Amino acid sequence: MPTKDLTSQRKIEHVNIVLQKPVQFTQKTTGFEEMEVEYLTLPEIDAGKIDTRTTFLKHAFSFPFMVSSMTGGHEKTTIINRQIAQACEEVGIGMGLGSTRAAIENKKTMASFDVRKYAPNIFLACNIGVSNLKKYSSKQLQKLVDDLQCDAMIVHSNSAQEIVQHEGTPQFSDCLKEIGRVARELEVPVYVKEVGNGISPTNVKQLDKLPIAAIDVAGAGGTSWTAIESKRGTMDNKELGEKFWNVGIPTVPAVIGAKRYSKKPIIASGGVRSGQDVLKAMVLGASMSAAAIPIILAQDNGGAQKIVSHLEKLQREFRAGMFLAGAKNVSALHGKKYYLFGKTKEWVEQL
Numbered sequence: 001m002p003t004k005d006l007t008s009q010r011k012i013e014h015v016n017i018v019l020q021k022p023v024q025f026t027q028k029t030t031g032f033e034e035m036e037v038e039y040l041t042l043p044e045i046d047a048g049k050i051d052t053r054t055t056f057l058k059h060a061f062s063f064p065f066m067v068s069s070m071t072g073g074h075e076k077t078t079i080i081n082r083q084i085a086q087a088c089e090e091v092g093i094g095m096g097l098g099s100t101r102a103a104i105e106n107k108k109t110m111a112s113f114d115v116r117k118y119a120p121n122i123f124l125a126c127n128i129g130v131s132n133l134k135k136y137s138s139k140q141l142q143k144l145v146d147d148l149q150c151d152a153m154i155v156h157s158n159s160a161q162e163i164v165q166h167e168g169t170p171q172f173s174d175c176l177k178e179i180g181r182v183a184r185e186l187e188v189p190v191y192v193k194e195v196g197n198g199i200s201p202t203n204v205k206q207l208d209k210l211p212i213a214a215i216d217v218a219g220a221g222g223t224s225w226t227a228i229e230s231k232r233g234t235m236d237n238k239e240l241g242e243k244f245w246n247v248g249i250p251t252v253p254a255v256i257g258a259k260r261y262s263k264k265p266i267i268a269s270g271g272v273r274s275g276q277d278v279l280k281a282m283v284l285g286a287s288m289s290a291a292a293i294p295i296i297l298a299q300d301n302g303g304a305q306k307i308v309s310h311l312e313k314l315q316r317e318f319r320a321g322m323f324l325a326g327a328k329n330v331s332a333l334h335g336k337k338y339y340l341f342g343k344t345k346e347w348v349e350q351l
């Protein structure tokens, strides 16, 4: 099969596996369950006056949450992206498109990413894999951003996934240089994101020196891409994927490390499953939070309306959490007192 068709085929296989098989971490959690925000019986605010809105990369969000990059590149993914975009527009949050490499390789797949008409006002980001950056000129990437009317370019870094993936591209030399080039040359903000194995302090320090706009830690504890890739390809991929199923830095220590070693805005993602998780991410100093798998499951279960219900539930929980923490707006959450326990505390002590 030509590369363009292989990429397209892989995209639909990923979606099918995610919808049909258990692919989350089994021996590691995000750490949100080992974090408690101080509870206030006298929050000294009125719940009705709480403001959940925020801005991220100069865009307005109804609360600090966006849908993580997922799919596109196969005709069957068109409806998924369209309904996610419609839901994001209705709720007033942002969306990352799945890797738009497919659209460069095969123009016919462009329609599956083309959601701007369904979501004219949202923050919308393109997405490209770091190990493929070398192949593309900044002009090609800018054209993609322009054609899809995106507001930012996400560069995803996924060494664990690439080393397990049957047809992976684990060629990661000069990636930092390539990220720097793209960040300097594109006309929109460029930021770096993991895919669920987390960004550790060593890499945060390196990324902090580049002209990128933000870092999405996409930590361990949610979806495991080594698990997904272990379910594709040969017996060797299966074995390797099972061995590395739980690799990476969990989301809570990843966010704390990123805040400690970088001044860039941080996105907390990887296993964000409730409004309380969003709240905890903000208390840790993240500027945004995001999730993937719960959104595609909601879409599969009932389209845009089901996604909207899920997002509204997150926002309700987030608002209640803000009340109990005594925060009348999102910035008031940063620096609120919290407690860490168990393994998460041990991670943080060693960052």
Ligand SMILES: Cc1cc2nc3c(=O)[nH]c(=O)nc-3n(C[C@H](O)[C@H](O)[C@H](O)COP(=O)(O)O)c2cc1C
Pocket: 014, 015, 018, 068, 069, 070, 071, 097, 098, 099, 127, 156, 193, 194, 195, 196, 218, 221, 222, 223, 269, 270, 271, 272, 290, 291, 292, 293, 294, 296
């Ligand atoms: C079906 C699916 C496809 C994905 N494709 C991409 C992708 O193309 N680019 C990317 O940066 N991340 C991709 N991801 C990773 C997510 O953006 C996210 O980082 C990861 O799933 C962890 O978040 P979660 O635990 O909330 O699912 C994908 C996730 C899913 C579930």
